[in-house]
Amino acid sequence: MTLYLVQHGQSLPKELDSEQGLSEQGRAEVERIADVAANYRIQVSEIYHSGKKRARQTAEIFAAVLKPLQGCSEKSGLKPLDDVTTVAAQIHGPDNVMLVGHLPFMERLTACLVTGNTDTIVFKFQNGGIVCLDADADQKGWYIKWTLMPNIT
Numbered sequence: 001m002t003l004y005l006v007q008h009g010q011s012l013p014k015e016l017d018s019e020q021g022l023s024e025q026g027r028a029e030v031e032r033i034a035d036v037a038a039n040y041r042i043q044v045s046e047i048y049h050s051g052k053k054r055a056r057q058t059a060e061i062f063a064a065v066l067k068p069l070q071g072c073s074e075k076s077g078l079k080p081l082d083d084v085t086t087v088a089a090q091i092h093g094p095d096n097v098m099l100v101g102h103l104p105f106m107e108r109l110t111a112c113l114v115t116g117n118t119d120t121i122v123f124k125f126q127n128g129g130i131v132c133l134d135a136d137a138d139q140k141g142w143y144i145k146w147t148l149m150p151n152i153t
Contacts, residue, residue: 001135003091003097004044004111006062007106009128029107029128029150030058034065036148037130044068045095047102048075050102059100059126063086068098075099084109084118098130106131111140126150 010026011017022030031035032077044066049059063072077087087109091097099109106125108118113133115122123131124145129149133142 001092001094002096003043003133003135003142004096005106005125005133006058006098006100006130007103007108007125007129008049008052008058008100009052009061009129011127017053018020021053022057026054026127027057027061030061031065033128033130033148033150034062036060038065042066043096046070047072047098047100048078049100050074050078051076052079052102056101059098062098062100066098070095078102078105080105082102084112088112110144114144123147 009018009022012021012023025113046068047059047063049055049072059072078099078101082105086106103125107121107123110131110133110137111120111122112118126149129147131147132145134141134145
């Protein structure tokens with residue numbers, strides 16, 4: 001199983017959009033990363049998002065390009081301050097899945113899966129970027145296989 005973790009694209013400030021949907025730049029960066037992922041033939045069975053507007057919009061962009069067989073849907077437990085151990089315990093099976101969410105959740109989930117410690121930062125996410133995790137051969141642990149970020153700085 002491969003797990004793709006995505007922090008939503010850059011969003012608008014609350015003063016401009018109370019739901020903080022994607023900004024023009026955020027939309028463009030997510031579209032660019034999704035196109036690169038498609039060119040690399042990334043395949044996902046399903047994309048889950050937190051339900052917040054910026055995460056839903058990000059997930060929909062990825063879904064339009066990657067065309068997951070089981071589509072794109074909201075999943076509880078992916079909000080910024082939700083308990084990552086609950087989601088970590090639910091990750092299993094043969095299908096490749098993409099989760100689209102927020103900080104600090106995505107960084108804490110990555111740390112939980114890779115080290116078993118939610119407080120150890122193992123990767124700093126960027127808006128719209130992908131962190132690809134793979135289960136080791138015995139499915140007893142996870143490792144960061146690759147990342148694809150909008151910026152290299």
